[in-house]
Amino acid sequence: MPVLDLANPVRFMKLSDRVLPWLAAAAVAVLCVGFVLAFRAPADYQQGETVRIMYIHVPFAWLGMFGYTMMALSSIGILVWRHPLADVAHKAAAPIGATFTALCLITGSLWGRPMWGTYWVWDARLTSMLVLLLLYLGVMALRAAIEDPNRAGRAVAVLTLVGFVNVPIVKFSVDWWNTLHQPASVFRMGGSTIDGSLLWPLMTCAVGFTLVFLALHMLGMRTEILRRRVQALEARAAAEAMA
Amino acid sequence: MGAFFAVVRRDMALSLGAGGGAGLGVVFFLSVITVVPFAVGPDLVLLARIGPAILWVGALLASLIGLERLFAADVEDGSLDALSLSSMPLELTAAAKGLAHWLATGLPLVVAAPALALMLNLEPAAIGAVVLTLLVGTPAVTFLGLVGAAFAGAFRRGGLLIAVLVIPLAIPVLIFAVSATSAAVSGPVPFGTPFRVLLGLALFAIVLGPVAAAAALRAARG
Numbered sequence: 001m002p003v004l005d006l007a008n009p010v011r012f013m014k015l016s017d018r019v020l021p022w023l024a025a026a027a028v029a030v031l032c033v034g035f036v037l038a039f040r041a042p043a044d045y046q047q048g049e050t051v052r053i054m055y056i057h058v059p060f061a062w063l064g065m066f067g068y069t070m071m072a073l074s075s076i077g078i079l080v081w082r083h084p085l086a087d088v089a090h091k092a093a094a095p096i097g098a099t100f101t102a103l104c105l106i107t108g109s110l111w112g113r114p115m116w117g118t119y120w121v122w123d124a125r126l127t128s129m130l131v132l133l134l135l136y137l138g139v140m141a142l143r144a145a146i147e148d149p150n151r152a153g154r155a156v157a158v159l160t161l162v163g164f165v166n167v168p169i170v171k172f173s174v175d176w177w178n179t180l181h182q183p184a185s186v187f188r189m190g191g192s193t194i195d196g197s198l199l200w201p202l203m204t205c206a207v208g209f210t211l212v213f214l215a216l217h218m219l220g221m222r223t224e225i226l227r228r229r230v231q232a233l234e235a236r237a238a239a240e241a242m243a
Numbered sequence: 244m245g246a247f248f249a250v251v252r253r254d255m256a257l258s259l260g261a262g263g264g265a266g267l268g269v270v271f272f273l274s275v276i277t278v279v280p281f282a283v284g285p286d287l288v289l290l291a292r293i294g295p296a297i298l299w300v301g302a303l304l305a306s307l308i309g310l311e312r313l314f315a316a317d318v319e320d321g322s323l324d325a326l327s328l329s330s331m332p333l334e335l336t337a338a339a340k341g342l343a344h345w346l347a348t349g350l351p352l353v354v355a356a357p358a359l360a361l362m363l364n365l366e367p368a369a370i371g372a373v374v375l376t377l378l379v380g381t382p383a384v385t386f387l388g389l390v391g392a393a394f395a396g397a398f399r400r401g402g403l404l405i406a407v408l409v410i411p412l413a414i415p416v417l418i419f420a421v422s423a424t425s426a427a428v429s430g431p432v433p434f435g436t437p438f439r440v441l442l443g444l445a446l447f448a449i450v451l452g453p454v455a456a457a458a459a460l461r462a463a464r465g
Binding site: 131134137138145146157158162165169170172173174176177 | 404412422444455458
């Protein structure tokens, strides 16, 4: 089936109806394996058991960035092809990506308390993720501020792309700012490059959480399409009642 | 180019003639600078150390809050539609309005900065550095803010939305402006290093801002 056929909302609903249960089951299965591997992995010689936070923290960070990338790609779909499904994909991705970014910050600060002795430091990575969260919240605030869904879709698409262009600049600036004020030595994770015994559980968890993201995103898109249908039906019913 | 400068002149006349446009921003700037010593205490040594940062935060907020009406009036009375029918691309119209806005409200902040810097006990080198970074950095903030101003104007939302949308984008400007100032006072890098990055950020904003603002205005028209 050509990819373009998928862009038809009716076909998307049909296909996602069949795919979603399998996707969700796969997410649960891979995550179960990942968690078992993560708990059986050796504890770090320096960080002890707290290193296990990494197995969820690092996937959260990746998916926070993955979500914004997905929104940026959807924005191109909105602005170039004006496709309603791209708008649905953008709207569904925003809260999921924002949640993963927030979870990344929260798990990071829970790890930072025993390791660094503080919940929060103005480290370059933490600060970049915080700025990413602010960008997510800005996009969601703008969408919430506009009533007309069509205009809202294109407005947030413009904002998302402006933010996407700026993300590398913010990242570079924050790195520069941090290294000027404090050397990075304190924040290097245990001083050890990652060993295979830690890497495999991490990659399994990353794949599992990516499947969770995709399943939630598909579910979010389905909900949004249904919500728009209900709104259209309500509008039609109201118009008929008037006539 | 005639049309470009006509829009600049028109917007400057409007914002300077309306009363309080330029002056109000400076008064807001002064108010922010005034509350900080009440919050942190009147310790002159401490104020001299954090003074450049206070001045920059004040200027950033004054620039962002001033952006609220940049497109709003023209959207409401339809003159933006008239402007967009002219042969000049909407991007250049947005750039002209941004330039006029900076001349009317950003430049006064730069001019007022030395006096406010004296109140914060800054040494002469720091004052010079703050003024130079403001001269280069406030246009960057204004032009980055154009996209927020376009949304605020088109969708009739207030300045709070502009600040939420634009502050994350303005963080690099703040970082390099304050770094350049502290480099001028205490090193270790020379003033020119962060200052040149700041210049680059300003040029980037001046190109990106009008393009994004024009896209935002078109998106809002639906």
